[in-house]
Amino acid sequence: MGRKEDIFMSKQFLGIYASYIKQYIAFKRGLGFKYKTEEMIYSIFDRFTIERGETIVGVTKELADGWNTRKPNESNSYRYHRAVCLNQLSSFLCKTGIHSYIPQLPPCKSTFTPHIISQDEITAIFKACDEVKTQKKVMNSIIIILPALFRLLYGTGLRISEALSLRNKDVHLDENYLVVRDCKNGKEHMIPMSDSLSNVCKEYLKYRDLLPFSLSENDYFFVSLAGNVCKRDAVHSWFQKILWKANISRSDHGPRLHDLRHTFSVHSLAMMAESGIDLYCSLPILSTYLGHQSLESTNSYVRLTSEIYPDLLKDVDMICLNVFPNIESYETN
Template identity: 30%
Template sequence: MGLLPQRSVRASPYLYSDAEISCLISATATLRTPLRRATFATLIGLLAVSGIRVGEAISLDRGDVDLAGGRLTIRFGKFAKTRELALHPSTVQALRSYRRIRDRSAPSTGMLAFFVSTAGTRLIYCNVHNTFQRLIRHVGLMPRSASCRPRIHDLRHTFAVRAMLDAYAAGEDGQTRITLLSTWLGHVHPRDTYWYLSAAPELMALAGQRLEAHLATGSGHR
């Protein structure tokens, strides 16, 4: 008893639907101030459409968000890796709208952060997590299992799975997309990206179909 170390159980990703993400963003209207509402609506939207980590988002400085060029510079990624991400025009517009609200409503503190609290300071992860869980409860999202509970980090998992589903739907090579996705997400090893995708039955089914088709084609040329 107690002689063997326990293996930690990794949480299963909660993959959000479009409707669930929309509901979470709409639920930010229940937050106290216009700035807080705008901050969390924009933050959740950015996480959903970019797949960046929460820590990367709250570490963004104003100069890292190039709205003219439509790019994000992630300077504080995991393992101190810096990368640049291209933004969709609709995302640029949402960030521009938030910047106007932030500049008009946030106290002038000289803070370089792009996303700020009602005090004009950089967001703190634990506060972001707690607010997101409050929104989860307001929307009424429930755990799918003991190890699959809706977390803010799962917006990143959802982005990764959708990127691969889109690639398969477009007939793209899955391995090529995996490599690009791994770089986009800031993963050091593609195996980390594979784990993100392993929790999506629909994606695994598509991958299996691709493999079967490849093997059938290969056998026909023998």
Template identity: 25%
Template sequence: MKTLSQRLDEYLVLRRAMGFDLSFDERVLRKFTTYGDENGFDQISTSLFLDWKANYGSADNNTWARRLGMVRRFAFWLAEHDDRTEIPSNQLVMGRYRRRVPYIYAPSQIADIVAEAGRLPSPYGLRAALWQTLFGLIAVTGMRVNEALSLNQHDVDLERAVLTLRNTKNGRDRQLPIKGDTVHRLARYAELRDRLVAHRSSMFFIKEDGEPAGDCGARYNFAQVGRNIGLRSPQAFNRHGRGPRIHDLRHSFAVHTILDWFREGRDIEAEMYKLSTYLGHSEPKHTFWYIEAVPELMQLAAARAERQVLEGAS
């Protein structure tokens, strides 16, 4: 039976092969596994984490929440090799900030969202065209909601098939190439918009009153579409309710892109840096987070890294 420290050695080798910098994580996890080995624990469990927390110095909840996240990632990997592993709940320590686990839409769900948005009622049909086009654009480009809503008409170059995103979350402009079908759908929306609204804002996405479409409207209409197709429960008084979000379209784009790379046998680490730039992430670690957040990606990454380690040893 391998010790927790020996399992940690294997885990660190595999994750470093995926391109992660684990210098800080290793220091924390080494103390965790050493404590477990020295106190008779040969598997990860809630009791081990709580026992370690009670005996390992003093720190605030934010620090312990980060440590819990490191232990949980290690436990998710170890559970693939030792079915006795118990993954400690992320509710054991409540830090100030906890990144929300993304909801990954299946391609069929994305198709349903876009189709249902096209059925939203309005006097002249611009509401349906607006939100159908916006939701579809986010799904196929991975743009942030406000990046799409901030597009000016001159930022949408349909002849060159390029979108220019300005003043983005990280303060940098960037350009996104778009494919032929996306160009066609944007052109259709623009033609309907220009025909129906004479006096209008210079923004690309506008409402029937000529004013720019806004973030609140996007979230409200997305929630309504979600309820119509069963992704959210019915709500009284026009409340949004809880369920998959419009921002999860961005997450789904990233995850499906990475899954395709695994299937095609690409160099994942090299492609991830490209994706980080494309998505406008301030640091590559925000893109690598998808591998940790989505179990299927974590399993694929671990399997590939394990093969690379075995091939290197042979």
């Protein structure tokens, strides 16, 4: 799906389910879930009920079928996620005494395949980052962070949300490690860095510290020229400009900013295989590094690596490529 839902993200629920949606989101967050994507989906569902003219609380089969109908160009996984959100809301309503229909979930065979960026393209992206300039003076520009940020994303496999959430106290450049607190699974973990990546971040700090403001250890590591927190939308926008400057064509299949994480994973597995590290050893290492809760989430990268670098894994027993069930579980956000 083309993920243009941000235009609906007022986070103000106005339909007849508004109070119930707010209660349910508060309940889930009270259990420790971030529930950001789900909040976005519920805001779209709220708008959907308003457009349908729903006036009576209680999910009907007709409403559920309308909501679960696949949208044009929508991936199976995103459609499934929307359906799960409705099922959970319906269950919540039932528990509060409001009869609601709980539909069967649609099949969820992922149609998404990550775009793995080549080494030459990575080099071109970094070169474009180093040479990019703004056309006008914009004090809130994030151009200062681009060379270090994109290298950090590729060099560590961090999600963009995790990278932008780093505080100064989380970045230990002399010891070459990061403390990642704002993880997708809610668990804090440490990530080692290479000397070269630490040096790039130190170079960024040298210029950042010349800006006319002071930052404490609790302030964000990546900030705009005005000292403000960097927005994800701005980073995504700059990534598209960088791709254009690097002469890298983009299609519906990427490359996307999150593909830097997928590329890190595949390149890391390939490098470990080339170094002679057994797959049974490298897979748990990569899984821990990425912050995955299970090896199943990481196993998909083994198959992808074998397709891109068949010679590297030709001597590996083919049973290793199916260490876990063949479930396509690439992260899409």
